[in-house]
Every structure is written in structure tokens, then in C-alpha cells.
Amino acid sequence: MNAVLVPRIEMLPLGDADVDEMVAIENRVFPYPWTRGNFVDSIASGYSAWGCRVVGELVGYFVLMIAVDEAHLLNISVDQKRQRMGFGARLLEQAMSTARQAGTSSLLLEVRPSNLAALALYRQYGFRQIGFRRAYYTAAAGCEDALVLRRELSRIPA
Numbered sequence: 001m002n003a004v005l006v007p008r009i010e011m012l013p014l015g016d017a018d019v020d021e022m023v024a025i026e027n028r029v030f031p032y033p034w035t036r037g038n039f040v041d042s043i044a045s046g047y048s049a050w051g052c053r054v055v056g057e058l059v060g061y062f063v064l065m066i067a068v069d070e071a072h073l074l075n076i077s078v079d080q081k082r083q084r085m086g087f088g089a090r091l092l093e094q095a096m097s098t099a100r101q102a103g104t105s106s107l108l109l110e111v112r113p114s115n116l117a118a119l120a121l122y123r124q125y126g127f128r129q130i131g132f133r134r135a136y137y138t139a140a141a142g143c144e145d146a147l148v149l150r151r152e153l154s155r156i157p158a
Helices: 016-029 036-044 087-101 116-124
Strands: 009-013 048-054 057-067 070-078 106-111 128-139 142-152
Touching: 009 087, 016 036, 016 048, 016 057, 016 070, 036 048, 036 057, 048 087, 057 087, 070 087, 087 106, 087 116, 106 116, 106 128, 116 142
Parallel strands: 070 106
Antiparallel strands: 009 048, 048 057, 057 070, 106 142, 128 142
């Protein structure tokens, strides 16, 4: 019998000790990344930060803010070398589960219209556009608008 080794994949809460790894991924993925201070402040504010680790290596993370009955996905990222391997979907599923467990009824996020891969993922998971924010993101040519997407969470199994 041939043994197939399946890497150990863990979804874990993140904290201050994980910030350097988060910042390293952020800097590799985004042309205008969050700063170390953004991550530290988010964790200090009690926002939910989760990461996906493969054999101990952080491959992606998200930061989620819970506000009354709505959750706001502030940041989600997968390291470039691990993109298109299903980790973004795993992180998004964990974000939705975390939001639902916190008692929220919907999940809100912003995304660049030019981020076609993210848009496809969000639409696959039932996110719908509810608006846009003008000049929300810094871009090479000045600013880029953001699409505001929302997903009702009542249909997600507990």
C-alpha cells in the first residue's frame, strides 16, 4: 500500500505573536499593504484574527470586526505562493463561521473592482454588491473605488 502524506492544515486564532508573519504576507501580496500598526491595533481592539497554517507555516489570514449584528471583513489575504489552492475559500468560510458564532446576521466587505479573483470567490459564496465607495483604495493612478459586498449569514449551517 502506498502512503499519501496529507499536509496538516490548521485554522487558528492569531494574536500579537503572529503579526510579523501577517505583515510579511501582506507586503508580498498588496502594493499598498496594511502596516504593522494596523494589525497591532486591530488585535488590541479585540477584532477577530484567524490564520491558516500548513505544517506550521502561515499561508493566509483574515481580520474581522464584529459590530452589533453585522461583521465587517477588514482584511483577508493568502500568500502569493499559496494562492489558487483553496486557502482563500477556507479563510472565507472560517470568517463566515466566526461571524455567525458571534451572532451577526450578515458579513460586509470591500473589494477592488480590479481584483477579479477575489470578486469571483465572493460571488461563489453568495456575496452581493450593495454599494461602492469612491476613491477608497490607494492605486498607482491615484485612487480606486471599492465595491461594497454583503452576505446574509442566516443560510450558513451552524
